[in-house]
Amino acid sequence: SDEAFNANPEPTKPRPRKDFETLSKIPDRAFKKLLVSHLNFEINEDKDCRILTRTKGASHLCVILSITLCGDFVIKVPARASTWRKEDAWNLRSEVGTMKFVRKETSIPVPRVYAWDDRNNNVIQAPYIIMEFIDNPGAHTLWFPTRKGGLGFTYKGCNEPSPALEAKRQTFLKSLASLMAQLSAIEFHKIGYLNFDDPKARPRVTHYYEDKDDVPTRVPAFSTSKKYWTHIAQYLHSNLMRSGKSYDLHRSYNTGMLLFLTQIFATPPLDTSKAHPFTYTETFTLTHTDLNLQNILVDASTGAIAGIIDWDRCGTKPRPIGPTSVPLFLQEDWLYWVDWDYFQSKPRLEYYRNCYAKYMMEATWSEKNGVGDGILTLKSAIYHAALEAL
Structure with missing residues (x-):
């Protein structure tokens, strides 16, 4: 079938932010169709394209595909695909641009990016990055x-x-x-x-987004080291003070920890x-x-x-x-x-x-x-x- 895989059916319960279960249900044919759609020559999906492996990392699913007489490719899909938000899309655009920038400005062997999408209205119903597969062992x-x-x-x-x-x-x-x-x-x-x-x-340096309690939170750009360290220390302190322990010793300990860490970074x-x-x-x-x-x-x-x-x-x-x-x-x-x-x-x-x-x-x-x-x-x-x- 040529129909796009629906990775986002009506949910019966809230999904975790990292949802590998939904990604595992994307059929091989959807990944093949996606890759072939970005190639500039005729490919028979069934005969010339095959899935070599699916590898699950901490935050991504990587699908390695091989095209006859063309080579191997990687499709990298975020584990947050089924709960994708505009903040995640912003981070992904920065990632793709950064890879291209580093590859252009240095001799660091960064994988070549062939195609990407920061939305989920595509054949695999998920954002992705298609890049070259570097066939070398890990260090x-x-x-x-x-x-x-x-x-x-x-x-x-x-x-x-x-x-x-x-x-x-x-x-x-x-x-x-x-x-x-x-x-x-x-x-x-x-x-x-x-x-x-x-x-x-x-490229300019601007804000980014981090998940805090599973909620994408905007982190501003900082113009000095002091502002950066202060932001991190204050976030830690606020988390500790919200931990539910209100007795004086606990609050004094947290305040002391903040002062100690602030001194280190100063x-x-x-x-x-x-x-x-x-x-x-x-x-x-x-x-x-x-x-x-x-x-x-x-x-x-x-x-x-x-x-x-x-x-x-x-x-x-x-x-x-x-x-x-x-x-x-x-x-x-x-x-x-x-x-x-x-x-x-x-x-x-x-x-x-x-x-x-x-x-x-x-x-x-x-x-x-x-x-x-x-x-x-x-x-x-x-x-x-x-x-x-x-």
Whole structure:
């Protein structure tokens, strides 16, 4: 049948914001029809197009399709598709524009975007992004060996790499540092998401939307680091004060926590975001918010970066928590939610953080500005831990 799939029948009960159940009901034929509709040549949907796999992430469904003599493609569908709102559409437009911008302005291997829709009145009844499929393994293969039989991977032995594997890890770290350093060189004057409403102009930084208690909430753009940190701290404080505990000790504890965190973010280097100590104006840099092993694709033979994916929620941030920060997998000993039974030892984390900081210092150094943002890299895990505390 050529009829569009109806992913939004009359609901019998309120849907969760992330509704993978509805997405799982979209038939293969709908995804095939969608992809073929964006190709500029004749394709037989049944003979030449096939679904390779459906992969569910934390916030998206990714459907990988193969076209005979053409290659492989990914259709990325937000998990919020069945409860889609105009605020979600705004964020998606920023994501697509940001991917194209980073791909154009840097050598970072961002997947090419072929088509997208921020509405749900289409053949799959959901917003989507169609992009190229980068057929390379995730960077976790350099840290965590594959289990026997190829089923999943294990953390055993990750702290004792062979010389060949260690060489690949070093290539990986150096490659990643050189790519992220390129983002630190692109400056903006506000903290927020990129706005591409004017296609002929350089993108502006404006507001964005976050889900707070499942309600899309507008977050304004901030012109200074102080305003950004104050906004986050005040939001935390208001949540704690609304937690239902009204006794004096609880309120005093919350007030004390707010004052303590405010002092942390009023202390250098978190209190400002300048490309050089002697510059007057703060500037901010584009930052990938989930730079972890599963979102970094590598050349299995060398360890070099082959692709960086999952650019949703990418926006500008203060430099101390910006793109020159150590990636998430090197922050494990500072992240409260990490299970210590499975991850790397602290000495190895310290070792690789030092390696990454060295490569970042080299990548950000210039005759004009000296070291650059690479000077922030080594202690960036601490800065992110302070942010996580909020």
